[in-house]
Amino acid sequence: MIINIPENSDFSIHNLPFGIFSTEDRSPRAGIAVGEHILDLAAVAELDVFEFNTAVLEKDTLNDFIALGKSITKKVRIDIQHWLKDEGSILAGKPELFVLQSEAQMHMPVSIGDYTDFYSSIEHATNVGMMFRDPENALLPNWKHIPVGYHGRASSIILSGEPIHRPKGQVLPKDASTPVFQASARLDFELEMAFITGKNTALGETVSTAEAEDYIFGMVLFNDWSARDIQKWEYVPLGPFLAKNFASSISPWIVTMEALEPFRVAGPAQEPKVQSYLEFDGNKNYDINLEVALQPDGAEEQIICNSNYKYMYWNMAQQLAHHTVNGCNINVGDLYGSGTISGKDENSYGSMLELAWMGTKPLQMKDGTERKFVQDGDTVIMCGHATKDGVRVGFGEVSTKVLPAK
C-alpha cells in the first residue's frame, strides 16, 4: 500500500469517497479520503494520468467532475484503488500528493441546486403519527402508496463542523389560541442519509426504478435540524418551512454507490402492492450502521441512538422514480434526504422527539443532566459505516454544535 491506512478506518481502500478540501497552500479542490489522509486529485492530474479535462478537479465543488458521468468517475476511483495498492505505481514516492485530514479544511462537496426530503421510514412515520395524530391510525392513508416527500431549502445546507444558532419563531403555547415569538424550545436532530444525483434530466423526462441507479452518484450522512414547536404551529396545510430551513448538516465525503455495492440487502416487504412505476427488481436497501452521539458542552459524548439505513421502507430507486414520474427535472448535485431513519427498537429512533417520546421519557445523560430535546452547547454527532467480510466502508461523521439563539 502506498500510504498507511489504519485498520477499521471508515476510509479504507474499498471506500475512496470524493470531497472538496483546501489547505493553507492549496485552494479548494477535489480529493479522495484514504485512511487519515486526503489524496489530492488535482495534484494527481498533473501526472497526466487522466483522460478527461482535469480542470474539473480544481473547482471548488464536485459538480463538474460528477457531471462527466459514471464511466469516468468510476474509472478514476478504480484507477486510484489500483495505484494505491501497487507499490510501484505512479503514486509511489510522492508524499506531496497526500495531505493529512487533520491539516485540511473540508468544504461543501457539491453546489446543491434543489434539495428534497423524503419521509421513508415506516417506524418514524408511525411514531410521529402516534404522537401527533391518532395512535390507532398512525400512518396516513397515502403513506404506503407514495414515498412522501417535500422540497426543502438548499441554501441552508451546511457542512459538518459549522455550528448553528437555535432558531426563533412563532410557537403556540399549550392551551393558547395566540402564538408567541421565542427561541425554539424543542430543537431536534433528524438522523438521515442523503443521496446526490450525478446526471441531469430534461423537464418532462422520467427516471424509472431500473434506471435510477445510473442517476445516483453517492451518499452522505445528513442531519435535518428541526424545531418541533415551530413545525407544529406552521405546518398545516403546506408542510414544514421555518421549522426546517434554518439548517441541515451533511458529512463532507461523498461515498459512491460503487463502494456501497457489497452492502445491498432486501428492504421490508411492501404491502399493499405499489403502483407499477414504483415496482423494482433486486436488493435496493443498504446495510449501513448509523449512530447518533450527543455531547453536552464540556462533557463526554454519549451514544443515544443506533439505527440502520436498511430499515427504510421506500428505497432510493423508488424515491427517484416517484420524484420524476410527473416530469420534474433533476440536476447534478441535487440532494435527497431519506427522512428520519428509525428502527423498531426504542434505542434506534432517529430523533429526540421519538427517543424521549415527546418529552415524556427524558434521556439520562452521564453528566447527570437529562434531555427532552437538544440544548444550547450540545454537539450532535452522527456516524455511519457498513461492514461485511472484513470490508469496511464508512462515512466519517457529521458533527454540529448548537449555539444559543442570536
Place this chain on the structure above:
Amino acid sequence: MIINIPENSDFSIHNLPFGIFSTEDRSPRAGIAVGEHILDLAAVAELDVFEFNTAVLEKDTLNDFIALGKSITKKVRIDIQHWLKDEGSILAGKPELFVLQSEAQMHMPVSIGDYTDFYSSIEHATNVGMMFRDPENALLPNWKHIPVGYHGRASSIILSGEPIHRPKGQVLPKDASTPVFQASARLDFELEMAFITGKNTALGETVSTAEAEDYIFGMVLFNDWSARDIQKWEYVPLGPFLAKNFASSISPWIVTMEALEPFRVAGPAQEPKVQSYLEFDGNKNYDINLEVALQPDGAEEQIICNSNYKYMYWNMAQQLAHHTVNGCNINVGDLYGSGTISGKDENSYGSMLELAWMGTKPLQMKDGTERKFVQDGDTVIMCGHATKDGVRVGFGEVSTKVLPAK
C-alpha cells in the same frame, strides 16, 4: 425620444425592466425592454459609459449584475432613462444598440437558487378552505399570524413560451381507498406574482420589514401550475410536491421595485395584530392589474380572470422578514411566489379551481366548450400592468401552452 415607444406599451420609459435575450448573432446577454425593442446593454457597455465591470452584462443570467447592488442597478436604469429621452445622448444615432423583441429570443432572467411559494391572498386561502375543509372555519388558525409559505422546486421554473406536458401521478378516485396512476384530470393555473432578491444574507442573519426593500430587486408574473387531484392525495402531512414541481412559468422581464414605486397602496387591515417582527411602516402593497386569458387550441383567447396584486393580505416585506426570522439565508436570484392572487369578486379568482368552484360552475368558452380545469391544447396567458397619472408600467405576459401527457 431616441426610439419610438408605442403609447400604452408595458415597456414605457418609466419601466425599463431587465432581462436576458439573444439573437441569431448575439449570445445571451442583458437587455432592457423599451417599447417593442430591447436595448442591448452589453453593446451599450462598449461605449464605455458604465463605471463597473461590464462583463456581468455579457452573462447568460442577471445574477452577477443584480449582485452589484442597487446603487449600481438603479443608476444604470436612471442613466438609460435619461439617455433615451435625450436626442443628443450617447445612444443617439446608434440603431445597432436596439433589437426588435419580435426578432429576439428571451431566456430565464436569473439562475434561481431557491424558490419559495407563499399563500398570502386571504380570498384564495378562504376559497380553498371553504371547498376542501370547513366553510364555517375556512381559514386555518395560523393563517392570520403567519405568512404561510413552503419551498418549491427551482429546477422546473420555466420561461413564458415554453409549453408543458400534462403531468401524471397518483390520484385517489372518489369513494376509493386505493389510488390510481393517470394523467392529471384537474390541471390548474395559479395567478401569482413573484419577487426576486438582489442581495445575500449569511446563515443566521435576519431581514427586518424595514430592511426588506433593500433586498428585493424586482418582480415578474408567475404561473404556478398545479395538479389538484395529485395535490389532494399527496399533500398531507408535508405539503404539495409532485402536484406543483412539474412546472412553474415566469415572464421574462424583471420589473424593478423603482419602476413600481409610484403604484404603492395600503394593504388590507391586519387583524388580529401581527407579531412585532411582522409590523411595518408605510404602504407596502402595489396596485397592479392582473388578467388571465385562456386560449383553447385554434380558438380565440378569452379573459377569464381580472385580479389585482393589491389584494394581498401579507406584503413582500412581511414575507421576507418571516422567511429569515429563523436565520434562513437568502441569495441573489432566489424567487418568492405570492401565492394565488384572488380578489373578492367571482371573476377575480386566480385559479380554475376557484373560478369554476371545484367543477360545479364550469366556465363557458366562446367556442362553445366549457372548462372545469385546463384542457390539453389550452394556452394560459397572464398579463399585468400598473397605471397612474398617465404612467404605465407593465410586465408583458407569461404564456404557456398545455400539451397532452407524454
